Amino acid sequence: MWFMKIIDEREKNLDDRAYRNIQELEKYAENTQSALLYLTLETLGVRDVHADHAASHIGKAQGIVTCLRATPYHCTRQKVFLPMDICMLHGVSQEDFIRGKQEKNVRDVIYDIASQAHIHLEHARSFSKKVPVKAYPAFFCTVALDDYLCNVRKVDFNIFHPSLQRKSTLLPLHLYVRSWKKTY
Numbered sequence: 001m002w003f004m005k006i007i008d009e010r011e012k013n014l015d016d017r018a019y020r021n022i023q024e025l026e027k028y029a030e031n032t033q034s035a036l037l038y039l040t041l042e043t044l045g046v047r048d049v050h051a052d053h054a055a056s057h058i059g060k061a062q063g064i065v066t067c068l069r070a071t072p073y074h075c076t077r078q079k080v081f082l083p084m085d086i087c088m089l090h091g092v093s094q095e096d097f098i099r100g101k102q103e104k105n106v107r108d109v110i111y112d113i114a115s116q117a118h119i120h121l122e123h124a125r126s127f128s129k130k131v132p133v134k135a136y137p138a139f140f141c142t143v144a145l146d147d148y149l150c151n152v153r154k155v156d157f158n159i160f161h162p163s164l165q166r167k168s169t170l171l172p173l174h175l176y177v178r179s180w181k182k183t184y
Contacts, residue, residue, distance in 0.1 A: 001018035005035045018094065019067075021085040022116055029063020029126050030056060038140040050130040053136075054184075057124035058139055065145050068110065068152070071097065071159050100160045107157040114157065118149055128184065139184035143175045144168075 009031035017024040037055035041047075057168035066080055074081060080094040087093070089112075090105040097106065119141060131139075147168050178184060 004030050016079060018081050019083045020062075022083045022113065025064060025067060025117075026060045026070065026085050029060045029066075033066070034059025034061075034064040035076075037138055037141075040048075041135055044134060044138060046135040046138070048132050049137065050127055051132060051135040053127065054124040054131050054139060055134070057120040058142055058145075058184075061117040061120035061124070061145055062141060064113060065148050067157060068113060068117070069148060069164075074167065075100065075160075081120075082109065085112070100144055102158050102160060110152065110157040110159050114149055114152055117145065120150075121145060125184065131184075133182055136182060136184050137179075140175055140178060142184050143178055144171060147171055147174065 005179055009028060034056050037059050038052065041055060070156060071080070071082060075098050078098055080097045082097065087110050090108045092105050092109050094183070095102075124139070124142075145169075148164070151164055151168070152159060156162060
């Protein structure tokens with residue numbers, strides 16, 4: 001069931017067009033990233049409404065962050081997939097991203113999108129006490145999401161900054177700490 005949902009959503013997305021709004025991006029993330037988390041929970045033997053709710057929000061955050069992380073790569077191929085409504089709100093065109101502009105209004109677009117991912121992560125964590133500990137390994141992907149969101153904030157939401165394209169050497173340590181503390 002989950003595999004078919006992922007495949008169906010990917011087939012709908014083959015036309016390579018920008019998302020009209022953040023809700024469209026979230027829907028895509030729910031049907032792909034969250035579906036993978038549901039499948040992981042099923043594999044772990046976790047059947048819990050709170051774990052499913054957390055998976056939904058973590059998957060949405062993961063989809064949003066993936067869209068942000070991929071933007072510099074897509075821009076080199078003359079494509080932009082960021083939500084158009086947020087771009088229009090700040091007066092930013094797809095061409096601004098393709099040219100790698102770093103003006104404040106371009107960074108404001110990234111800020112708004114990154115903030116939405118952060119909100120989903122915080123919402124997922126707000127009921128972590130109700131999520132069975134057995135489900136936590138499925139949610140350790142939040143370590144990489146936090147790392148990227150923290151790093152993009154450090155460079156003032158300039159997604160073209162070279163430091164964002166480097167691997168984080170401390171990521172395994174952060175993953176270990178979260179695993180040890182039993183948090184996500």
